[in-house]
Amino acid sequence: MSQAVLSLNAGSSSLKFALYALDGGAPSRICVGKLEGIGTAPHLIVHDSQGVLMVDRRWTDGSLGHEQLLLDLLLWIETHLGGYELVAAGHRVVHGGAAFYRPVRIDEALLQALDKLCPLAPLHQPHNLAAIRAMRAVAPDLPQVACFDTAFHHGRPDVATRLGLPRALHDRGIRRYGFHGLSYEYIGRRLREIDPALAGGRVIVAHLGNGASLCAMADGRSVDTSMGFTALDGLMMGTRCGTIDPGVLLHLQMQEGMSAREVEQMLYNRSGLLGVSGVSSDMRALHLSNDPHAAEAIDLFVWRAVREMGALIAVLGGVDGLVFTAGIGENDPLVRAAICDRFGWVGAVVDASANAANAGSIAAAGSRMAIRVIATDEERMIALHTLETLGDPSGAALPSR
Numbered sequence: 001m002s003q004a005v006l007s008l009n010a011g012s013s014s015l016k017f018a019l020y021a022l023d024g025g026a027p028s029r030i031c032v033g034k035l036e037g038i039g040t041a042p043h044l045i046v047h048d049s050q051g052v053l054m055v056d057r058r059w060t061d062g063s064l065g066h067e068q069l070l071l072d073l074l075l076w077i078e079t080h081l082g083g084y085e086l087v088a089a090g091h092r093v094v095h096g097g098a099a100f101y102r103p104v105r106i107d108e109a110l111l112q113a114l115d116k117l118c119p120l121a122p123l124h125q126p127h128n129l130a131a132i133r134a135m136r137a138v139a140p141d142l143p144q145v146a147c148f149d150t151a152f153h154h155g156r157p158d159v160a161t162r163l164g165l166p167r168a169l170h171d172r173g174i175r176r177y178g179f180h181g182l183s184y185e186y187i188g189r190r191l192r193e194i195d196p197a198l199a200g201g202r203v204i205v206a207h208l209g210n211g212a213s214l215c216a217m218a219d220g221r222s223v224d225t226s227m228g229f230t231a232l233d234g235l236m237m238g239t240r241c242g243t244i245d246p247g248v249l250l251h252l253q254m255q256e257g258m259s260a261r262e263v264e265q266m267l268y269n270r271s272g273l274l275g276v277s278g279v280s281s282d283m284r285a286l287h288l289s290n291d292p293h294a295a296e297a298i299d300l301f302v303w304r305a306v307r308e309m310g311a312l313i314a315v316l317g318g319v320d321g322l323v324f325t326a327g328i329g330e331n332d333p334l335v336r337a338a339i340c341d342r343f344g345w346v347g348a349v350v351d352a353s354a355n356a357a358n359a360g361s362i363a364a365a366g367s368r369m370a371i372r373v374i375a376t377d378e379e380r381m382i383a384l385h386t387l388e389t390l391g392d393p394s395g396a397a398l399p400s401r
Contacts, residue, residue: 004087005086005386006077007379007382010092010130010131011124014037015035016379018032020380030048030049031046033055041059042064070138094124096114097173100113100151103147103388105390115129120230121179123231124231149179149181150181156225163228176229180225184205184207184217191323198370203321204322206323207325208324209327210237210282211231212305214305224312226243232267236301240268241271241272273301277289279291283301283327283328283335298334309339322370323374325376326376347369348368349363350362350363
């Protein structure tokens with residue numbers, strides 16, 4: 001019987017997953033899916049590796065949580081994917097703190113340590129850990145691996161990790177970590193395959209989605225990134241404000257009478273594109289809106305991206321290429337063009353037709369820098385890290401259930 005590994009990326013009400021076959025070489029995708037509406041109206045959608053719909057199932061019981069739905073998913077895998085034995089599961093964990101900078105096999109001690117990092121990533125970390133615990137409950141003998149979104153940035157220069165605060169606070173872990181590392185690591189690997197010369201150069205990768213950040217990479221390694229201590233920092237996002245003058249936060253609490261909890265809720269859930277537009281956190285809806293505040297929100301999103309990119313170009317000492325990825329980066333020609341139009345000073349020229357088609361290379365013939373669109377694949381990185389952590393990269397040494 002062939003072996004398979006499951007990659008899981010859990011959110012508060014959804015769970016993205018992909019199943020990979022291990023046939024002695026690189027893992028090959030069997031299917032990809034998403035559980036939506038967890039806790040309200042659960043909905044499972046699965047497509048095979050060719051994009052053909054395999055299952056579209058809804059549950060009438062809105063009270064079902066991660067554990068029961070994961071059990072149903074595992075039963076579906078066993079029933080519909082005959083010939084494959086599930087031998088491991090890998091999980092995206094947003095925050096690894098200072099201690100965890102490579103994938104780790106999961107045990108109870110690790111979970112307790114990761115619980116302590118939940119205040120640093122309140123939108124993500126609790127749900128990542130809930131999915132791990134649910135999987136341990138329904139499949140206690142299945143080896144599981146935690147793959148950290150902060151790990152890719154661990155090797156940056158020390159100066160890139162520091163905040164201008166008393167040293168004792170840095171020593172207690174209050175530092176710049178960076179996130180979206182699984183996505184950036186995948187882009188770095190993919191660039192080495194399709195454009196080795198660019199991969200060895202100076203590249204700005206723009207992970208633009210509901211969560212958005214930038215990474216300055218040199219020879220495939222992170223040099224600096226826009227997110228810092230938490231995933232609030234850097235670019236404006238769907239519902240998050242991005243970089244903000246800390247004096248504003250003091251003013252909100254001391255003069256406006258907001259509690260720390262109220263400020264937290266505003267910064268994470270009511271700011272960004274949603275807060276500025278008053279319309280939506282979804283860039284697609286903003287493009288379709290006639291509300292002038294929607295256009296203002298898009299303009300601010302672009303402005304902040306350009307501002308942060310300029311800083312990262314300075315850190316790199318120049319730039320050889322720009323890569324767009326994630327939901328907006330991969331699918332929004334208008335935002336890509338608006339950003340690139342402001343980088344003519346470094347030689348960026350977009351091919352309008354290629355950009356409109358979401359082509360892999362969107363640089364015009366006269367562009368002095370590469371401009372690429374690359375679909376990210378965090379789930380594949382999770383699968384690769386799971387295999388590397390549990391045994392031989394080919395999967396041959398993985399423990400059986």
